[in-house]
Amino acid sequence: xxxxxxxxxxxSARNIQKYYGELHVLKGVNLDIYKGxxxxxxxxxxxxxxxxxxxxxxLDEPASGEILLNNRRLQILKGSTLAALRNRHIGFVFQFHHxxxxxxxxxxxxxxxxxxxxxxxxxxxxxxxxLEILDxxxxxxxxxxxxxxxxxxxxxxxxxxxxxxxxxxxxxxxGNLDSANARELHQLFLDLRKQFNQTxxxxxxxxxxxxxxxxxxxxxxxVII
Numbered sequence: 001x002x003x004x005x006x007x008x009x010x011x012s013a014r015n016i017q018k019y020y021g022e023l024h025v026l027k028g029v030n031l032d033i034y035k036g037x038x039x040x041x042x043x044x045x046x047x048x049x050x051x052x053x054x055x056x057x058x059l060d061e062p063a064s065g066e067i068l069l070n071n072r073r074l075q076i077l078k079g080s081t082l083a084a085l086r087n088r089h090i091g092f093v094f095q096f097h098h099x100x101x102x103x104x105x106x107x108x109x110x111x112x113x114x115x116x117x118x119x120x121x122x123x124x125x126x127x128x129x130x131l132e133i134l135d136x137x138x139x140x141x142x143x144x145x146x147x148x149x150x151x152x153x154x155x156x157x158x159x160x161x162x163x164x165x166x167x168x169x170x171x172x173x174x175g176n177l178d179s180a181n182a183r184e185l186h187q188l189f190l191d192l193r194k195q196f197n198q199t200x201x202x203x204x205x206x207x208x209x210x211x212x213x214x215x216x217x218x219x220x221x222x223v224i225i
Contacts, residue, residue, distance in 0.1 A: 016062045040203075105143075
């Protein structure tokens with residue numbers, strides 16, 4: 001038998017540069033993320049962590065450089081094609097949840113699946129399963145205003161997972177949570193990796209979360225050191 005090839009990165013970035021006016025925010029960032037990894041990115045405020053995360057997630061554009069997701073170059077995609085890829089292959093969890101207040105927890109989780117054009121019954125079945133896994137089976141019909149901060153964040157995680165994304169980007173996911181809910185979210189990421197082999201890239205100031213990751217990337221002055 002031929003020896004197996006080494007794993008290919010699920011996400012690669014090469015020489016990512018970003019400017020805001022005269023300010024050079026990202027100065028040639030390179031990284032590789034592999035399937036099933038939980039990778040944390042840490043560094044002082046202003047080091048470029050969130051900017052890089054948004055660029056990797058196609059929410060912002062670099063001045064130059066290359067990003068590949070499953071060996072597909074993202075820079076050549078525009079408009080609705082890029083939006084469809086983002087919805088299908090990338091999940092997001094933000095500090096402030098961004099749940100739609102007029103919809104129930106279940107509906108909020110379903111929305112990315114509906115946008116992707118999947119069958120409503122299939123999307124609902126997966127959403128119910130995810131909410132059950134995240135211990136929200138009794139809260140599915142509640143609107144965000146009736147949920148605690150920790151519950152809202154778990155709904156946001158379900159929403160990020162609804163389309164079975166290749167990678168989930170989390171930007172300070174515990175920043176708006178108390179210590180108990182933050183610990184629960186840390187464990188949740190580990191459980192989701194174990195159950196679904198889910199890949200996470202997390203920007204965080206939380207040292208405990210970073211220490212539970214497989215790798216820690218340290219950013220300073222626009223580069224990974």
